[in-house]
Amino acid sequence: MLPPFYQNCFQRQLKKAEYLTLQIRVFLLQAHKQVSIESLPTVMPYPIAFESRRRAIQRFFKLPTLNIEKLWFPLIKYILRTLFNKQKYLIIAIDRTQWRDRNIFFICLIWQQRALPLYWQILPKKGCSNIGEKKKLIQPIFRLINKYKFVLIGEREFGSVKLAKWLSEKNVRFVLRIQKGRYIESG
The missing domain is CATH 3.30.420.10 (Ribonuclease H-like superfamily/Ribonuclease H)
Incomplete structure (x- = not known):
């Protein structure tokens, strides 16, 4: 999914849960090729309601560490x-x-x-x-x-x-x- 030096960098900068969430997002982008913020919740493997998945994605992309x-x-x-x-x-x-x-x-x-x-x-x-x-x-x-x-x-x-x-x-x-x-x- 990601080259080792990307993984090392991201693991240093992000909390464990944030890093795992990023890995899932990258995997979904690679698997589905064209994914928008609005369609991403439909393909996410989280066992929560659609609207909760959508809000989780929005919160993730607003993290201060994602700069x-x-x-x-x-x-x-x-x-x-x-x-x-x-x-x-x-x-x-x-x-x-x-x-x-x-x-x-x-x-x-x-x-x-x-x-x-x-x-x-x-x-x-x-x-x-x-x-x-x-x-x-x-x-x-x-x-x-x-x-x-x-x-x-x-x-x-x-x-x-x-x-x-x-x-x-x-x-x-x-x-x-x-x-x-x-x-x-x-x-």
């Missing part, structure tokens, strides 16, 4: 430590997409023509983000990959002078696409 920095970052650190050389540059991509009435920001490691998610945030609004939101998205990555050399690449939305200045102050190498008709002049 990116506590569960995902240790896995990413393990992957970086075992697969990447600290002397070579990592390519880190930042992007935003809109899903319904929310923005989803994400930062990924580009590796072997794939994007490995490192960090993401969901903002409860539509449209572009401001410089504060962009900084808030990027800062956790500095802690995650601080022992590695990296280049941050971003689409036009991230091609702002303010962001470029902030990244320069942080000594981050970056490539940001700018809108057609805009020019950058060195002074």
Whole structure:
């Protein structure tokens, strides 16, 4: 179901009951391929009423221990430590997409023509983000990959002078696409 290093990490971070619940959720996702929060209670092997199963799932996904920095970052650190050389540059991509009435920001490691998610945030609004939101998205990555050399690449939305200045102050190498008709002049 899960690779051993995932299991080790999850067992360290979660209580025994939480870990077993997570294993059941992962198994159900693997067995049923497409499962939504609303259909998951119908396939859960718990001997309780449907509504109780639904509420149990909701409570589980709201656990404070189920957050990116506590569960995902240790896995990413393990992957970086075992697969990447600290002397070579990592390519880190930042992007935003809109899903319904929310923005989803994400930062990924580009590796072997794939994007490995490192960090993401969901903002409860539509449209572009401001410089504060962009900084808030990027800062956790500095802690995650601080022992590695990296280049941050971003689409036009991230091609702002303010962001470029902030990244320069942080000594981050970056490539940001700018809108057609805009020019950058060195002074």
